[in-house]
Amino acid sequence: MREAIVLEHVTKRFKRYQTSGYTTLKDLLVRGEWLRRRPGQYVEALHDVSLRVPEGMALGVIGPNGSGKSTLLRLIAGIYRPTSGRVIVHGRVSALLSLGLGFHPDLSGRENVIIGGLAMGLSKQEIKRKFDEIVQFAELEEFIDAPVRTYSSGMYARLAFSVAVNVDPDILLLDEVLAVGDAQFVEKSKARMEEFKKMGKTIILVTHNLAVVKSWCHQVLWLDQGKMRALGEPGDTVDCYLREVAQSHKLA
Amino acid sequence: MQAVHVVRTVIQRRALTVELVWRELKLRYRGTWLGVLWTFLNPLVFTVVYTLVFSYFLRIGIPKFPAFLLTGLLPWRWFSESIMDGTSCLVNYATFLRNAVFPVQVLPVISVGTGMMNYIFSLPVLFILLAVYEVPLKWTVLALPLVMAVQFLLILGIVYFTATFDVFLRDLRYIIQHILMVAFYLTPIMYDLSIIPPQFHWLLKMNPMTVVIDGYRHVLFYGTWPHWRNLSLVFALALILLVVGTIVFERNRETFAEYL
Numbered sequence: 430m431r432e433a434i435v436l437e438h439v440t441k442r443f444k445r446y447q448t449s450g451y452t453t454l455k456d457l458l459v460r461g462e463w464l465r466r467r468p469g470q471y472v473e474a475l476h477d478v479s480l481r482v483p484e485g486m487a488l489g490v491i492g493p494n495g496s497g498k499s500t501l502l503r504l505i506a507g508i509y510r511p512t513s514g515r516v517i518v519h520g521r522v523s524a525l526l527s528l529g530l531g532f533h534p535d536l537s538g539r540e541n542v543i544i545g546g547l548a549m550g551l552s553k554q555e556i557k558r559k560f561d562e563i564v565q566f567a568e569l570e571e572f573i574d575a576p577v578r579t580y581s582s583g584m585y586a587r588l589a590f591s592v593a594v595n596v597d598p599d600i601l602l603l604d605e606v607l608a609v610g611d612a613q614f615v616e617k618s619k620a621r622m623e624e625f626k627k628m629g630k631t632i633i634l635v636t637h638n639l640a641v642v643k644s645w646c647h648q649v650l651w652l653d654q655g656k657m658r659a660l661g662e663p664g665d666t667v668d669c670y671l672r673e674v675a676q677s678h679k680l681a
Numbered sequence: 682m683q684a685v686h687v688v689r690t691v692i693q694r695r696a697l698t699v700e701l702v703w704r705e706l707k708l709r710y711r712g713t714w715l716g717v718l719w720t721f722l723n724p725l726v727f728t729v730v731y732t733l734v735f736s737y738f739l740r741i742g743i744p745k746f747p748a749f750l751l752t753g754l755l756p757w758r759w760f761s762e763s764i765m766d767g768t769s770c771l772v773n774y775a776t777f778l779r780n781a782v783f784p785v786q787v788l789p790v791i792s793v794g795t796g797m798m799n800y801i802f803s804l805p806v807l808f809i810l811l812a813v814y815e816v817p818l819k820w821t822v823l824a825l826p827l828v829m830a831v832q833f834l835l836i837l838g839i840v841y842f843t844a845t846f847d848v849f850l851r852d853l854r855y856i857i858q859h860i861l862m863v864a865f866y867l868t869p870i871m872y873d874l875s876i877i878p879p880q881f882h883w884l885l886k887m888n889p890m891t892v893v894i895d896g897y898r899h900v901l902f903y904g905t906w907p908h909w910r911n912l913s914l915v916f917a918l919a920l921i922l923l924v925v926g927t928i929v930f931e932r933n934r935e936t937f938a939e940y941l
Contacts, residue, residue: 531777
């Protein structure tokens with residue numbers, strides 16, 4: 430089987446204190462930051478991760494907050510570049526990393542869909558063709574010409590999800606998308622993801638919803654503090670993870 | 682190589698570029714009552730004030746001063762607005778860049794393109810003012826797109842630099858604000874080069890915008906052809922800036938997302 434995504438010994442380091450990742454002139458001049466580039470100032474978000482995701486696999490990624498799940502998706506999406514190692518991706522990637530895809534609040538849903546689609550690399554014709562389907566799926570027919578800032582968070586999430594899944598990607602990266610939206614939309618999203626799976630597309634799903642991971646993913650990757658703890662059958666891996674969470678709870 | 686890559690990306694993603702320029706223009710005046718009329722009003726207010734000060738209070742004897750002033754003021758506004766916008770364009774689009782696969786190379790083009798569209802929208806006011814002051818339009822107006830093209834490339838070359846550095850050093854936008862203010866007075870916009878003592882001419886001639894503004898004056902106000910040699914020199918400078926700017930931009934592109 431062909432591989433959709435390959436990660437070879439991928440390590441990603443960030444400079445510490447990302448909130449002020451940029452420097453100000455004051456820092457440069459007063460504190461002499463220019464001269465100081467100490468190696469100890471880094472945080473390792475991912476450490477030596479190697480992974481092969483064959484085409485058509487639905488991979489679940491689990492782990493506590495800050496374990497590197499979102500960083501992993503951003504590396505695959507090409508938003509970050511690995512500090513060392515290689516990331517190879519075959520096919521068009523659609524990523525829903527945080528809800529919104531960079532929607533502009535003052536623009537209407539329609540304008541945002543067009544810009545979002547163009548940003549993902551669709552042509553205007555393709556967007557026109559898919560537009561009705563996107564709106565229909567998001568159930569926003571009545572509100573599509575209203576500015577996005579007037580949307581409820583659920584509506585916002587539905588539109589973003591709808592764009593991400595309707596742009597015909599080969600690889601779909603989803604970060605906590607099932608956490609928002611009402612029960613009905615979650616069901617609908619799951620149905621859509623199921624369709625994707627059947628079409629042989631590759632999906633990487635980051636979620637804290639372990640039931641979904643267990644029942645739906647082919648394989649599960651468990652990340653802990655940026656390191657791979659396990660990669661394997663959903664049932665065993667999730668159980669293992671749960672046991673450990675319970676244990677650390679008891680200890681604390 | 683990197684410059685070619687940037688140019689290719691921008692050409693490939695032109696639909697997105699055009700759409701985002703429209704978005705900028707729409708957003709600028711959305712929710713305002715006068716809408717696009719503000720494009721006309723801002724330079725008009727400026728022209729009235731400066732005419733009062735320079736023609737009546739200080740009595741600088743430039744004939745048809747309002748038309749003279751606006752011919753140079755509108756392109757300057759394009760220049761300074763696009764550089765300000767462009768310098769912070771990566772930070773302004775941070776949500777896009779953090780969360781989506783986005784061709785970041787188009788962003789500087791959007792800032793410069795938006796400024797250019799604003800300039801084009803304000804041209805009717807200029808033509809009316811030229812007519813009011815009986816400045817006849819000559820065939821030289823055909824060279825206007827050429828002067829604009831040189832200006833476009835010059836701004837773009839600068840913005841690829843400043844946008845890159847602004848991500849890492851956010852003081853840059855404030856520094857540039859001040860540089861632009863100084864540059865405004867060092868460019869013959871409110872005055873003519875002829876009233877400046879000759880020993881300072883070199884200072885003004887170092888400034889590529891002097892040549893560009895002079896180009897506008899020639900084709901629109903004086904009805905003569907621009908100084909082709911000077912304009913070509915600025916064109917060459919713009920190309921050099923563009924090549925080096927895109928190289929710097931591309932080198933740092935993949936680290937932008939981490940700093941935003």
